[in-house]
Amino acid sequence: MLKNEDFIQEFVEEAREHLENFERILLSDLADISAAQINDAFRAVHSIKGTAGFFGLAKIVEIAHAMETILDFVNRKKVAFSDAEIDLLLEARDRLNVLVNDVKRSDTYPIDDILAKLQLAEADFVNQVGQKDYPVAIELPQDTSQFFAVFDFDQDTQAKIAAFRKTGYHIYGIEMALTDQYLSSSGGIAAIADNLTSVAKVVVMISQAGEPLNWDDLKAGKYNNDSILILAASILEASLFIQVIGLPANCVNVLAEDWQSASAAQANVAGSDREAQDAMLMERCQTDTYEGAESLRVNIKLLDDLMNMASELVLGRNRLLTLLEPEKKKITGLPQVLQNVDRLTSSIQEKIMLTRMQPVGTLFNRYPRLIRDLSKKLNKKLELKIEGGDVELDKSILEGLSDPLVHLVRNAADHGIESAALRKQKGKNEIGTITLKASYEGSVVNIEIGDDGSGIDFSRISKIALEKKLYTENELSSFTEKELVKVLFNPGFSTADRLSEVSGRGVGMDVVRTNLDKMGGSIEITSKSGCGTNVKLTMPLTVSIIQSLVVSSNKIKMVIPQADVQETIKLKKASRDQPIEAINGKYFYRLRNELLPVIYLSDLWNPDQVGRVAQDHKIVVLKLGQIRFGLLVEVLIGNEETLIKPLPVILKECGIYSGLTIMGDGKVAPILDIAGIARKMAIISDAEQQTPLHHPEQKAMAHDDREDFILFRGSGAEILALNIARIKRIDKIKKTEIERVGDRYYIHRGNQPLRVIRPEDYLAINRNPYDGGDYYVITPKLTSLPIGILATEIIENVNFAPVLDSRQFKIKGMFGAAVFDEKMILIINLDALLETVEPDSPRGV
Amino acid sequence: MLKILCFKSGNNLYGIETRYVKEINRHPEITAIPLAPPMVAGMMNLRGQVVSLLDFEKLLGCPTEQPKKHSIVLKKEPGEADVMALLVEQAADVIDVAEALCERPMPYLENEYGTIIKFIAKLEQELLIIIDREKLF
Numbered sequence: 001m002l003k004n005e006d007f008i009q010e011f012v013e014e015a016r017e018h019l020e021n022f023e024r025i026l027l028s029d030l031a032d033i034s035a036a037q038i039n040d041a042f043r044a045v046h047s048i049k050g051t052a053g054f055f056g057l058a059k060i061v062e063i064a065h066a067m068e069t070i071l072d073f074v075n076r077k078k079v080a081f082s083d084a085e086i087d088l089l090l091e092a093r094d095r096l097n098v099l100v101n102d103v104k105r106s107d108t109y110p111i112d113d114i115l116a117k118l119q120l121a122e123a124d125f126v127n128q129v130g131q132k133d134y135p136v137a138i139e140l141p142q143d144t145s146q147f148f149a150v151f152d153f154d155q156d157t158q159a160k161i162a163a164f165r166k167t168g169y170h171i172y173g174i175e176m177a178l179t180d181q182y183l184s185s186s187g188g189i190a191a192i193a194d195n196l197t198s199v200a201k202v203v204v205m206i207s208q209a210g211e212p213l214n215w216d217d218l219k220a221g222k223y224n225n226d227s228i229l230i231l232a233a234s235i236l237e238a239s240l241f242i243q244v245i246g247l248p249a250n251c252v253n254v255l256a257e258d259w260q261s262a263s264a265a266q267a268n269v270a271g272s273d274r275e276a277q278d279a280m281l282m283e284r285c286q287t288d289t290y291e292g293a294e295s296l297r298v299n300i301k302l303l304d305d306l307m308n309m310a311s312e313l314v315l316g317r318n319r320l321l322t323l324l325e326p327e328k329k330k331i332t333g334l335p336q337v338l339q340n341v342d343r344l345t346s347s348i349q350e351k352i353m354l355t356r357m358q359p360v361g362t363l364f365n366r367y368p369r370l371i372r373d374l375s376k377k378l379n380k381k382l383e384l385k386i387e388g389g390d391v392e393l394d395k396s397i398l399e400g401l402s403d404p405l406v407h408l409v410r411n412a413a414d415h416g417i418e419s420a421a422l423r424k425q426k427g428k429n430e431i432g433t434i435t436l437k438a439s440y441e442g443s444v445v446n447i448e449i450g451d452d453g454s455g456i457d458f459s460r461i462s463k464i465a466l467e468k469k470l471y472t473e474n475e476l477s478s479f480t481e482k483e484l485v486k487v488l489f490n491p492g493f494s495t496a497d498r499l500s501e502v503s504g505r506g507v508g509m510d511v512v513r514t515n516l517d518k519m520g521g522s523i524e525i526t527s528k529s530g531c532g533t534n535v536k537l538t539m540p541l542t543v544s545i546i547q548s549l550v551v552s553s554n555k556i557k558m559v560i561p562q563a564d565v566q567e568t569i570k571l572k573k574a575s576r577d578q579p580i581e582a583i584n585g586k587y588f589y590r591l592r593n594e595l596l597p598v599i600y601l602s603d604l605w606n607p608d609q610v611g612r613v614a615q616d617h618k619i620v621v622l623k624l625g626q627i628r629f630g631l632l633v634e635v636l637i638g639n640e641e642t643l644i645k646p647l648p649v650i651l652k653e654c655g656i657y658s659g660l661t662i663m664g665d666g667k668v669a670p671i672l673d674i675a676g677i678a679r680k681m682a683i684i685s686d687a688e689q690q691t692p693l694h695h696p697e698q699k700a701m702a703h704d705d706r707e708d709f710i711l712f713r714g715s716g717a718e719i720l721a722l723n724i725a726r727i728k729r730i731d732k733i734k735k736t737e738i739e740r741v742g743d744r745y746y747i748h749r750g751n752q753p754l755r756v757i758r759p760e761d762y763l764a765i766n767r768n769p770y771d772g773g774d775y776y777v778i779t780p781k782l783t784s785l786p787i788g789i790l791a792t793e794i795i796e797n798v799n800f801a802p803v804l805d806s807r808q809f810k811i812k813g814m815f816g817a818a819v820f821d822e823k824m825i826l827i828i829n830l831d832a833l834l835e836t837v838e839p840d841s842p843r844g845v
Numbered sequence: 846m847l848k849i850l851c852f853k854s855g856n857n858l859y860g861i862e863t864r865y866v867k868e869i870n871r872h873p874e875i876t877a878i879p880l881a882p883p884m885v886a887g888m889m890n891l892r893g894q895v896v897s898l899l900d901f902e903k904l905l906g907c908p909t910e911q912p913k914k915h916s917i918v919l920k921k922e923p924g925e926a927d928v929m930a931l932l933v934e935q936a937a938d939v940i941d942v943a944e945a946l947c948e949r950p951m952p953y954l955e956n957e958y959g960t961i962i963k964f965i966a967k968l969e970q971e972l973l974i975i976i977d978r979e980k981l982f
Contacts, residue, residue: 605879648927668888
């Protein structure tokens, strides 16, 4: 049973770290593994075993012990390791990892198979070593209480012992004869000291004469050929302890538990503040454990909370500064105070952001294992090079990168690197190299995954895209290599000839891009035939606060992420040389001899403004991947740090917002979704819409283009879609339940009539008389009038990011058409549909 | 006994059970959001939290031109992602209404209000329409 819930989490974290170290050591080149490294691996497993023993986690102890035994053979008996043992130890490590991660139920996992394997390996080793060297039975230390009489158990010592006992330590008395022979065989006093302190904590160390000793004196050779007496605390069981410190068993004495309690009674009389001392001691023990490390474990939830509060603080500060601006001159000393608060707030936020930063190395270090496994599975020779592991990223971004990187590394190994034979034939090094590299670039971090494989085979991409009917032959032949790369991001595209264990489930790059988008990152692929492929991920350093440009149009304030803004241009009414020119209601501006499509921001919600007032406008030039376009606004208010708040569900349909924010004046303002605007105003073409390779716009953390839709059919063949966010309920009814009153239909809902409509009656789509038995009634929510929508068939729920084509589809009551799963679906604009149904019903905003 | 927060909208007296109400705000500062669905009056900042403000009358389908003074911020129910508030003409008192005074709504009213009425309470001076929080959105 678990003994202490509070400490168990600490154990898990520690164990994970140990397991990571363990793996790292075993993944080093076999020939290079030094004895010291094996020893480190041994200690890693060993400390897991020790602590697990304390918590009574029997199965973890069993595996750890078996692993330890194997390592011990290598460590002490100088048996050579082979690849097979490393594989076995890694497998055992993985199993241990599973148990550690589910520590509370670790005792329920079956472990007999792995234990059997480890025992088999152990038996092998025993044969290799021969019976002679292998100590069949370990002598147990004597329980010679009189030995301890030489120590002076003063109050301080008593307290220490009590504290150690509390945390599961055993107390040993050691008589160490520092003979020349012992010193030379164990590598000198320094090695002895290191060895002992690695497994035990020295409580008291005295000479035969009873004077206190320290390691420095010993290292100076003062007590050679003398015996020294040590009182030490160790988590190890006696038999193991003796093995590790390498002394004869009769030199180690165990301090019995009752012995301690007897004298503890004395100590109790002596000191009433024992508890306090204990606490102090525990603390001292803790600091001992983290000796040298200047870091501290902090719960990530606490950091998240701090981060949120810091963000609020920044906004509060901004608000305060705005409000007090006019008072600055009236109150003496105010400007200095404000400046101070301003500066402090910024640095608090900055420092808290820093606490969440972690080196990319922690992530990169997971991949050598992957490469090793892949190399076996794919039967290719692979090597992983890691650069820039010390580059730091926000923890949440780092975590979000884990899966995409696994995918990209797999892709590189599976599709990129050729087989060894083929590489040889091409005159390349047989060993394929995959490089993981991180570097800073301004306020972003670039992460590159490169391989020296064959590069992307563009003709194969075209072939597959054609086979899968993603594009027509004409389209494909006109594509440049850059455009062909984008095809890779098409959902459902996968170049793997077969479904392999390694990659090729056909969801690959699409998912990678979606994940990166969510974090505000972007991806770029370059490839050189025969020389390899390079995938570059560009990630923001942190999340949730972005630099932004505040603009206003029609007196409505909107926020544009600064990352999307390339430049701003002020247009003067008077200057005639650079006007906005129009073609068929589309506007353009000549920007340094290049034609820049421009949009009036207010056109988005108030189109066809007749006789637009000629006034001073400003163009905000935005970049969306390779495309640039301008947004015409009336006022540029300025730059502000903006905290992104997720977009409420009811605003998702608008399609032009990525989130909301609270501004310095305390008012809420929407953050514009540049890609959404471009889509809405048909600035970007279809191909680019489907695969916007470059997505530099910052998005709210909670923002996701994917939405849930219900697909259904009316009486026609068209598939209609309605956003689930707008659906209250769906009921099945019999046709006979529908009653006709004039040209309207009603059903009974409860005891009241509810008007129902056939959407096909109000949309310009096919309709047929209906002869089936059952209808479905979809009741929408947040509508201005109670109404039900009739469907003949509910097809399914889907979650996807609709790519709307609203230019070819101008049907009133619809957002447009989108393609999902190779079928065309029509997405209903509920509010517009209801307006068609009931033109007199109120329209707001 | 039901604890009911009363509010006026149009010519009627409405009520919502206080257990659903987080707080009432006077003259909220509303940011209108272009392109939002009609019943969305806008967004407001409630001490650092963004609240979606719905026009109660439009939600009901019987809008009036009366100025709306108060917003009733609702508690977030499980499963709801956003904090919602109702923009109403005027919030009034919290009163105790005996269940005995409450009647289920009759079909006669359904055409106007859909299913969002929970009870109609026969108060001494007037009728109180108690709305059903669960069927609001």
